[in-house]
Amino acid sequence: MTSNGTVKVEVGLGDRAYDILIGSGLVGRAGEEIAARLPGIRVAIVTDENVARAHLDPLTASLDKAGISSTAIVLPAGEKTKSFAHLQEVVDGVLAARLERRDAVIALGGGVIGDLTGFASGIVRRGMNFVQIPTSLLAQVDSSVGGKTGINSTHGKNLVGVFHQPRLVLADTDVLDTLPAREFRAGYAEVAKYGLIDRPDFFAWLEKNWQEVFSGGPARTEAIAQSCRAKADVVARDEFETGDRALLNLGHTFGHALEAATAYDGTRLVHGEGVAIGMALAHRFSARMNLASPDDAARVEAHLKAVGLPWRMADIPGELPDAERLLAYIAQDKKVSRGALTFILTRGIGKSFIAKDVPASEVLAFLKENHPG
Amino acid sequence: MTSNGTVKVEVGLGDRAYDILIGSGLVGRAGEEIAARLPGIRVAIVTDENVARAHLDPLTASLDKAGISSTAIVLPAGEKTKSFAHLQEVVDGVLAARLERRDAVIALGGGVIGDLTGFASGIVRRGMNFVQIPTSLLAQVDSSVGGKTGINSTHGKNLVGVFHQPRLVLADTDVLDTLPAREFRAGYAEVAKYGLIDRPDFFAWLEKNWQEVFSGGPARTEAIAQSCRAKADVVARDEFETGDRALLNLGHTFGHALEAATAYDGTRLVHGEGVAIGMALAHRFSARMNLASPDDAARVEAHLKAVGLPWRMADIPGELPDAERLLAYIAQDKKVSRGALTFILTRGIGKSFIAKDVPASEVLAFLKENHPG
Numbered sequence: 001m002t003s004n005g006t007v008k009v010e011v012g013l014g015d016r017a018y019d020i021l022i023g024s025g026l027v028g029r030a031g032e033e034i035a036a037r038l039p040g041i042r043v044a045i046v047t048d049e050n051v052a053r054a055h056l057d058p059l060t061a062s063l064d065k066a067g068i069s070s071t072a073i074v075l076p077a078g079e080k081t082k083s084f085a086h087l088q089e090v091v092d093g094v095l096a097a098r099l100e101r102r103d104a105v106i107a108l109g110g111g112v113i114g115d116l117t118g119f120a121s122g123i124v125r126r127g128m129n130f131v132q133i134p135t136s137l138l139a140q141v142d143s144s145v146g147g148k149t150g151i152n153s154t155h156g157k158n159l160v161g162v163f164h165q166p167r168l169v170l171a172d173t174d175v176l177d178t179l180p181a182r183e184f185r186a187g188y189a190e191v192a193k194y195g196l197i198d199r200p201d202f203f204a205w206l207e208k209n210w211q212e213v214f215s216g217g218p219a220r221t222e223a224i225a226q227s228c229r230a231k232a233d234v235v236a237r238d239e240f241e242t243g244d245r246a247l248l249n250l251g252h253t254f255g256h257a258l259e260a261a262t263a264y265d266g267t268r269l270v271h272g273e274g275v276a277i278g279m280a281l282a283h284r285f286s287a288r289m290n291l292a293s294p295d296d297a298a299r300v301e302a303h304l305k306a307v308g309l310p311w312r313m314a315d316i317p318g319e320l321p322d323a324e325r326l327l328a329y330i331a332q333d334k335k336v337s338r339g340a341l342t343f344i345l346t347r348g349i350g351k352s353f354i355a356k357d358v359p360a361s362e363v364l365a366f367l368k369e370n371h372p373g
Numbered sequence: 374m375t376s377n378g379t380v381k382v383e384v385g386l387g388d389r390a391y392d393i394l395i396g397s398g399l400v401g402r403a404g405e406e407i408a409a410r411l412p413g414i415r416v417a418i419v420t421d422e423n424v425a426r427a428h429l430d431p432l433t434a435s436l437d438k439a440g441i442s443s444t445a446i447v448l449p450a451g452e453k454t455k456s457f458a459h460l461q462e463v464v465d466g467v468l469a470a471r472l473e474r475r476d477a478v479i480a481l482g483g484g485v486i487g488d489l490t491g492f493a494s495g496i497v498r499r500g501m502n503f504v505q506i507p508t509s510l511l512a513q514v515d516s517s518v519g520g521k522t523g524i525n526s527t528h529g530k531n532l533v534g535v536f537h538q539p540r541l542v543l544a545d546t547d548v549l550d551t552l553p554a555r556e557f558r559a560g561y562a563e564v565a566k567y568g569l570i571d572r573p574d575f576f577a578w579l580e581k582n583w584q585e586v587f588s589g590g591p592a593r594t595e596a597i598a599q600s601c602r603a604k605a606d607v608v609a610r611d612e613f614e615t616g617d618r619a620l621l622n623l624g625h626t627f628g629h630a631l632e633a634a635t636a637y638d639g640t641r642l643v644h645g646e647g648v649a650i651g652m653a654l655a656h657r658f659s660a661r662m663n664l665a666s667p668d669d670a671a672r673v674e675a676h677l678k679a680v681g682l683p684w685r686m687a688d689i690p691g692e693l694p695d696a697e698r699l700l701a702y703i704a705q706d707k708k709v710s711r712g713a714l715t716f717i718l719t720r721g722i723g724k725s726f727i728a729k730d731v732p733a734s735e736v737l738a739f740l741k742e743n744h745p746g
């Protein structure tokens with residue numbers, strides 16, 4: 001903790017190491033924090049319409065005060081913005097502003113804006129400086145950390161992109177006050193995920209303190225910082241996802257299949273909700289495979305229920321495709337290597353591992369047992 | 374040299390080191406060379422209509438023989454293909470073929486196909502294996518080596534891309550037989566460039582042996598290999614162009630301005646021709662600045678003239694914009710850092726260096742003196 005309550009998490013990536021600052025009032029201090037690290041630069045700010053309404057003017061003012069001139073590129077909100085068309089729009093906008101390689105592109109928004117902007121900044125002039133100012137809980141604890149950027153393709157989500165690390169991440173806990181409650185809750189699923197992967201004490205802490213995380217204050221900052229530390233550790237071990245980094249996909253294989261099965265319709269299921277159900281299913285499936293105790297699965301389900309997250313397929317409004325179709329969505333997922341099914345399974349709370357060659361027949365039987373229809 | 378006359382140049386980039394093979398018959402041996410390095414993969418071949426006509430079937434047959442299944446993506450020929458629209462077409466085509474991260478994308482073509490395909494392979498799944506089979510002289514000696522990939526923007530050439538190294542480069546000297554003579558000559562400008570940058574003995578060798586380089590056989594293989602070695606050395610020293618790699622831009626600041634001034638109209642000026650004139654101008658300008666002897670400039674001009682390359686602005690058919698406009702094109706060039714003009718100048722044959730803060734007034738006066746209009 002620094003004097004004013006800001007927490008600093010360092011992402012250890014050698015000559016590309018950078019700081020994540022977490023705390024109150026960081027948008028107002030963005031200008032000075034950026035100027036201290038990247039003196040004499042100009043910037044382009046990429047954001048979406050929702051975020052611009054509440055947070056663009058304060059950011060611009062803060063940059064102005066530090067002598068940093070900026071242009072803003074405001075895009076429509078939503079997952080559809082992660083497209084080739086908007087990628088080109090951002091790239092052209094940054095070039096039209098005549099920014100050079102050592103200038104910076106700032107992402108001010110949730111994971112959609114962060115992923116798209118990170119990709120654009122990674123390809124304009126083959127890599128410009130990039131700063132993340134994540135404004136959703138999910139972006140603060142997950143997408144802004146680790147340098148994975150990208151857009152969607154008609155063939156699947158996040159299939160096109162680059163690894164491009166930011167130079168600085170500013171996670172202002174105040175901006176979460178304008179985030180819709182449902183989005184906050186969805187982001188919380190990723191917070192809980194870090195406990196479930198390999199931090200059982202953190203999961204136990206969340207079981208006790210989640211209400212204060214939701215209401216704001218020091219517990220919120222603490223939960224975000226713990227999450228960033230957890231993700232930064234994994235990223236420092238495996239920057240390019242050739243091994244361990246796959247653990248971060250806990251809950252995501254089932255989750256992505258459910259998102260696809262609901263046609264990415266955010267009124268039915270948003271990403272974090274899919275992850276919540278996916279994590280519960282991963283624990284339940286692990287118990288069924290005699291890898292973990294059913295008590296652990298029950299504990300996960302109880303916590304998700306307590307915070308108001310969906311935890312089973314039946315919690316998704318509307319009809320779901322049948323088990324065979326859900327399996328087909330799973331097999332299409334990009335985490336399938338050479339045709340074998342890879343899952344993140346668990347031996348208990350905080351004991352996740354990468355399971356290769358999971359038999360599709362077992363998954364299918366499990367999906368049938370748990371299908372609501 | 375290996376037994377069959379193939380020359381191997383190693384690009385020393387640590388865990389991303391790779392071989393460039395140069396010689397006769399390599400398209401026919403592509404299957405076995407790729408299978409030896411990347412066993413069990415599937416591939417997509419990206420090529421253009423001109424190259425496909427002569428060389429796609431032999432490549433596909435060679436891959437088949439080695440048990441490598443392939444899909445082909447055939448694009449229109451020409452600089453305009455280096456666009457966002459065709460980038461998306463290649464990305465979608467590779468994804469539609471359901472290739473995974475460890476499969477490979479092969480670029481079969483000149484620099485246009487190589488740059489576009491390298492970029493696409495660098496962003497599909499955040500980086501797939503990439504193999505270059507360069508078919509123009511320029512691509513064999515320059516664009517296929519070093520991992521710089523990209524497309525053009527309305528704001529300028531090559532402004533968008535990534536660094537993505539190939540796993541293997543196969544420079545088949547036979548395929549140059551179908552290359553139009555003008556394209557071969559243009560590529561030769563880049564060969565001469567390596568001598569002028571820092572290999573005066575190579576330049577002297579070219580002055581003696583250029584006719585045999587043009588007619589084929591061992592001198593051609595030798596010139597291509599020397600060029601690849603020269604480029605590989607620079608790239609190994611400065612992969613991401615933060616310093617020395619800029620030397621490769623000898624002749625390119627003037628050259629790009631002339632390409633822009635002729636609206637990239639290939640009937641008037643192709644890239645290598647612009648580079649030829651640019652190199653002659655860089656030497657002449659260096660002499661004018663009392664950095665080098667005018668005799669060296671004359672020697673460069675004489676050699677370019679001997680091989681049939683243009684060497685002065687007056688050699689470009691049609692009218693050119695005036696000197697002020699040419700300077701504006703130079704100032705727009707991406708090698709302008711913080712408003713100062715950066716040029717590659719020389720102290721004599723093989724003694725190029727990066728000159729920062731070249732006064733625009735001197736450049737303007739020089740352009741006026743040498744302007745044909």
Ligand SMILES: NC(=O)c1ccc[n+]([C@@H]2O[C@H](COP(=O)([O-])OP(=O)(O)OC[C@H]3O[C@@H](n4cnc5c(N)ncnc54)[C@H](O)[C@@H]3O)[C@@H](O)[C@H]2O)c1
Nearest residue numbers: 050077110111112113135136138139142143148175178179
């Ligand atoms: N790169 C990675 O490592 C990584 C990791 C996880 C998720 N992701 C990606 O992140 C995306 C999801 O991120 P997300 O949940 O932040 O989605 P999002 O960016 O769409 O934000 C969710 C909604 O909240 C709004 N919003 C954001 N901040 C706000 C604020 N402070 N006030 C008011 N409204 C605000 C947005 O406008 C949007 O409508 C997905 O595309 C996913 O693929 C990437």
Ligand SMILES: NC(=O)c1ccc[n+]([C@@H]2O[C@H](COP(=O)([O-])OP(=O)(O)OC[C@H]3O[C@@H](n4cnc5c(N)ncnc54)[C@H](O)[C@@H]3O)[C@@H](O)[C@H]2O)c1
Nearest residue numbers: 423450483484485486508509511512515516521548551552
């Ligand atoms: N990446 C780098 O480091 C780098 C370096 C230099 C140049 N470049 C880029 O390379 C491009 C120029 O490359 P280029 O000169 O090869 O252009 P090109 O790819 O357009 O090829 C020139 C022409 O020759 C044809 N062709 C190529 N090989 C042939 C063959 N064997 N037989 C018959 N026809 C053939 C092509 O169809 C095309 O019409 C430019 O876009 C330039 O920016 C990149």
Ligand SMILES: [Zn+2]
Nearest residue numbers: 142190271275
């Ligand atoms: Zn997630």
Ligand SMILES: [Zn+2]
Nearest residue numbers: 515563644648
């Ligand atoms: Zn060139």
